[in-house]
Amino acid sequence: MKKPVIQFENFSFQYRSQTAPTLHEINLTIYEGEKVLIVGPSGSGKSTLGHCLNGLVPFSYKGEVSGSLKISGEDVKDLDIFSLSKKVGTVLQDPDGQFIGLTVAEDIAFALENDGAPQTHMFDKVAEVSKMVEMNEYLDSSLHQLSGGQKQRVSLAGVMVDDVEILLFDEPLANLDPATGKYAIELIDRIQNETNKTVVIIEHRLEDVLHCHVDRIIVVDDGRIIADMTPDELLASPVLEQCSIREPLYVKAAKYAGCELTPEMQPAHIESFQVDRCKAQLVDWFRKVDSPQPKAKTEAILELKDITFGYKPGRTTIQGVSFSIEKGEMVSIVGKNGAGKSTLSKLICGFEKPNAGQIYYRGQDISGDTIKERAARIGMVMQNPNQMISKQMIYDEVALGLVIRGVPDAEIKERVLKTLKICGLYPFRNWPISALSFGQKKRVTIASILVLEPEVLILDEPTAGQDFRHYTEIMEFLVELGRQGVIIIMITHDMHLMLEYTPRAIVIAGGEKIADDTAVNVLADSTIIEAANLKETSLFDLAQRAGIGEPKQFVDRFIAYDREVRQKWQ
Amino acid sequence: MAVEMLSYIERHSPVHRLTGVTKLICFMIWSSIAMLTYDTRVLTFLFLVSIGVFIISKVKLREVAFVLLFILFFLMINNLAIYVFSPQEGVRIYGTSHVLVDIGGGRYSLTLEQLFYQFNVTLKYFTVIPAAILFIVTTNPSEFAASLNRIGVSYRISYAVALALRYIPDIQRDFRNISMSQQARGIDMSRKEKLPKRIKNAASIIIPLILSSLDKIEIISNAMELRGFGKNKKRTWYRARPFQKIDIITIILFVLILIVSLYVTFHDGNRFYNPFS
Amino acid sequence: MKRKNLSIKTIVAIGIGSAVFAILGRFAAIPTGVPNTNFDTSYGFLALMAVVFGPIAGGLIGLIGHALKDAIFYGTPWWSWVIVSGIVGFLIGLVSKKINIEAGSFTVKQIILFNVVQIIVQAIGWFGIAPTLDVLIYAEPVNKVYIQGLVAGGLNMVTVAVLGTLLLSIYAKSRSQSGSLTKDV
């Protein structure tokens, strides 16, 4: 008989500032050594659920708790946050608060220092754990020199030093490039196998987490648990679709083709998925759907010529990058963590000045223009929402740019409310930003730029932490803008997003442009995938396994079909 | 706006090898002497010693030149201000008046005493500055926090200092990013604006910076709490370093310098050395 | 359970607060046009932190923040003024109980109290203690240091009155009152 380690019984929680509970009547048991994934729409209460486990609720976030929560048999009411921290190790969602120490070694040792461990013991333990996460060569590096993926490993090591029973990850993949994300999932899996800890992962990127084995998936919607089953069962059921969580693409394709999925077909992983039974349907569907129409060429609007830039003299971050973007085009910029994607966007907006090269807008050299002058046409949503938010209230934040431009009040109101609806924030319009979930905050920053109606829109990781429905709504709106001639540049680690919405992809590696092609071609080229830490889509695999000779065509058609289906949501 | 600032410079030198505690104590002794004395002989001696230590430390002048230039500029302004406000301060202190340049026999006549007094003021800075700069660039910030704790500052406050050092570069980066994103929404930051407008514009950066740091406080204290900070009465430090012989010798040496300096300075009952009497 | 020690939040507030104080003092001092006199926005921030986190935090942020700013940007701390920044932070912090900003309101009465206190405290600090220490420690001319104290102190009072008050009212507003948030569709 397995030993339960986490037991929620009729558990509810209401933040003090809220009028309604955020978690309702949660009943959930997680057993020792299990690996559980929690999914759900943005703002559904996943992080809150995590906070209940590690004690931040109610020690740091005040509110009303009812029902009971037991962790390894002890009621959390009788525990303080320190004893809880010995049982539950947490990797938090917000990237800003993750690291405390100055260097990698100190950050890993932080919990040991607090225990008063002798120095020699700390050295041994840090050496051991850092080897486990393959960071032993970086012990003296300071944390802000690390790439996103390395940071993730350090935070993992930081909770590993304490012999906790439960590891809790709140969106461990956000901001990681696809290959590093895959690595992170494998790392978590390996550590769990070696130590037999209980692992709880909260994540939007379902398909990526399912890369390794998961025992159970729990679906949270609006503060309630609406499903609790094995991955195979869940993927065969309609639950994910109902609460608009993105299914793995191969599952979606199979469903579109009209296959009846059953748990016995083992749809949890593409490798185990028994394609044979729906081969015929897939081939048939492939023949029926139309392939998308290629777009006609129009005039080039934004042009970069030989841009070179370095933050410090002697080290170039961007090297001789050139490209031009046409009216109404949607383009992805993809590449490894630290490749220079965000830097490129800063150069376009004038946040940084290139050391060499020019930027043209409608044929005019804008290299000398100030940020403000460029901002009249180019809008940018930065990667980290905390760096953009400057007002207390959601409405004021979104209205800010319009107020500065002296737009009449009535018009401001109309435009702001319209944008809030697009971004799914309308119900929260009178809230302070501090009461939002991470994904909701990100949407506020998107809204605050959309409302300005720029001619060029740059979005740095727009879908990080977003659920499928909001993501689709925002993206469809962007597509509409694209039809009106707006240029949309998306920096992203999300290969689905790239395939679906941006016909063209620019790949950056080590500060250089290594490819500029259709998204499908980029993902079909294994050298590019390798060089830029990308990941090929499971649709290729599916097509191949179903014996469809033209996997690229299959992907193209799937995407066109899928988009059409989703447009009906609105 | 990537303004340079002093930070730890990794080297292998005897100065680097001293523990943070030693350097902190020595720095405090050094600045106390420099504060108390106005004795030219003592100041000159200290100045020469600090130059010597600077050379031993293998820190290159080039690496700290930006700060030195700034200090020189500041000293110049300060000297001018002293002269403007009190051109006869030296005469008051030393009790004699040797006029060098007579400006109508008045207040602004240049005296040898004033020159000597201002020379001493400047020398006073010159003795502290190398020591202060060395202390900053040769002490590993994390070891510094451990040192504070070692000399009796509570570990909580020591850790607050460590956090401050850790977050200064972060906050500097945030400041820059916020400034950019505000400009991108149409706020003009150019220096040509009028003062009230400039204040308003500055507020549009400062307020978000402050609010985001309040959020940071929340997030970081949560993270620290989750990893057991503040659980025990004591904590250990990964970067702490044990005392060695060289540390003890250095401290004894500095205490001797302290005693001798104070003796030389005050044995005539006055902190000024008076060559005029 | 009330802990006797400084709470973790206060410690983090001291650390981050000092960093912000140093950065503001270095980058966000607005020149008035008169040479060497700035609206030093860091004091507005110091006042906010002192009221929100209490006298110990206020005092230490002033002390550590100012010492660090001088040390890493200017090479050496100017101790007399560092000490006064600490004292000002500490004394302003003493009104934190009376204002109780966490309750989510900053009334006219509290605004007046805050400003009266900050003006008195800063007068003591900048007009009295700072110049006196300058004379004692650095033997600088008396009239020079008092005029410096008057100008800097006066500007700091204005900065705190404007920016400090503004920040506190924004902060109070951001403390959403319990049971006030509903989704309205």
Ligand SMILES: Nc1ncnc2c1ncn2[C@@H]1O[C@H](COP(=O)(O)OP(=O)(O)OP(=O)(O)O)[C@@H](O)[C@H]1O
């Ligand atoms: N500090 C807070 N005070 C008040 N309400 C809050 C607070 N934090 C979160 N909430 C509310 O609780 C709800 C759930 O938030 P939570 O952070 O748990 O969502 P989430 O599922 O993790 O979302 P995401 O995927 O965007 O991170 C949000 O809608 C938000 O309104």
Ligand SMILES: Nc1ncnc2c1ncn2[C@@H]1O[C@H](COP(=O)(O)OP(=O)(O)OP(=O)(O)O)[C@@H](O)[C@H]1O
């Ligand atoms: N402000 C800065 N000062 C100095 N170096 C920086 C700065 N910002 C970024 N860098 C460095 O420049 C390189 C490129 O960073 P950038 O943020 O553009 O990467 P990215 O491609 O956006 O990565 P990610 O996918 O992780 O967001 C990295 O090595 C990073 O460490």
Ligand SMILES: [Mg+2]
């Ligand atoms: Mg969350």
Ligand SMILES: [Mg+2]
């Ligand atoms: Mg980036």
